[in-house]
Amino acid sequence: MDDCTFCKIVKGEIPCQKVYEDDHYLAFLDIKPLSPGHTLLIPKDHYRWVYDVPNFGQYWEVARDLALKLKDQHQAKFISFLTLGDEVPHAHIHLIPKYQSSQP
Numbered sequence: 537m538d539d540c541t542f543c544k545i546v547k548g549e550i551p552c553q554k555v556y557e558d559d560h561y562l563a564f565l566d567i568k569p570l571s572p573g574h575t576l577l578i579p580k581d582h583y584r585w586v587y588d589v590p591n592f593g594q595y596w597e598v599a600r601d602l603a604l605k606l607k608d609q610h611q612a613k614f615i616s617f618l619t620l621g622d623e624v625p626h627a628h629i630h631l632i633p634k635y636q637s638s639q640p
Contacts, residue, residue, distance in 0.1 A: 537582045537626070540582055540624070540625065540626050541624050541626070542576075542578050542582075542624050542626035542628065543582050543626065545562070545564065545578075546562055546578070546580045552564035552565070553565040555575050555602070555606075556575075556577070556598075556602050556605075558598070559580075560579060560580055560581075560591070560594070560598075561577060561578065561579055561580060561595065561598050562577075562578055562580055563575050563576065563577040563578075563602055563631075564576055566630070570630075570632050571612075571632055571633050571634065571635065572610060572633065572635075573606050573609070573610040573612065573633040574630065574631070574632050574633065575602065575606060575630075575631045575632075576628045576629070576630060576631075577595075577598065577599050577602060577628065577629045577631060578626060578627060578628045578629075579595065579627055582626055583626070583627040584621075584625055584626070584627065585621055585627055586619045586621065586627045586628070586629060588627060589627050595629075596629075599617065599629050599631065602631060603615035603617070603631050606631055606633055607633065610633045610635075611635075612633035612634055612635055613634050613635055613636050614633075614634050615631050615632065615633055615634065616630075616631075616632040616634055617629055617630065617631060617632075618630035618632060
């Protein structure tokens with residue numbers, strides 16, 4: 537899709553801080569992170585919604601593998617997954633590291 541921000545990132549027309557890339561998926565840091573390490577995982581082909589991605593299971597397997605790596609790299613307590621999809625009309629999964637609170 538010509539006017540899609542994420543498609544432009546895949547094509548290299550808009551820069552990003554890549555976290556992961558393979559033949560089908562690209563992960564990069566969110567420009568407005570909710571926490572350090574907040575990452576977006578997108579399919580390289582344009583699909584509007586996460587459930588439109590043909591290899592839905594494979595997509596989530598990549599998300600899980602990436603979450604485990606992010607958890608270790610950022611020493612996070614856990615990783616939250618979020619799939620609102622309203623921000624950019626291209627399927628994407630937010631991987632948001634959650635950290636130990638200083639509260640009891």
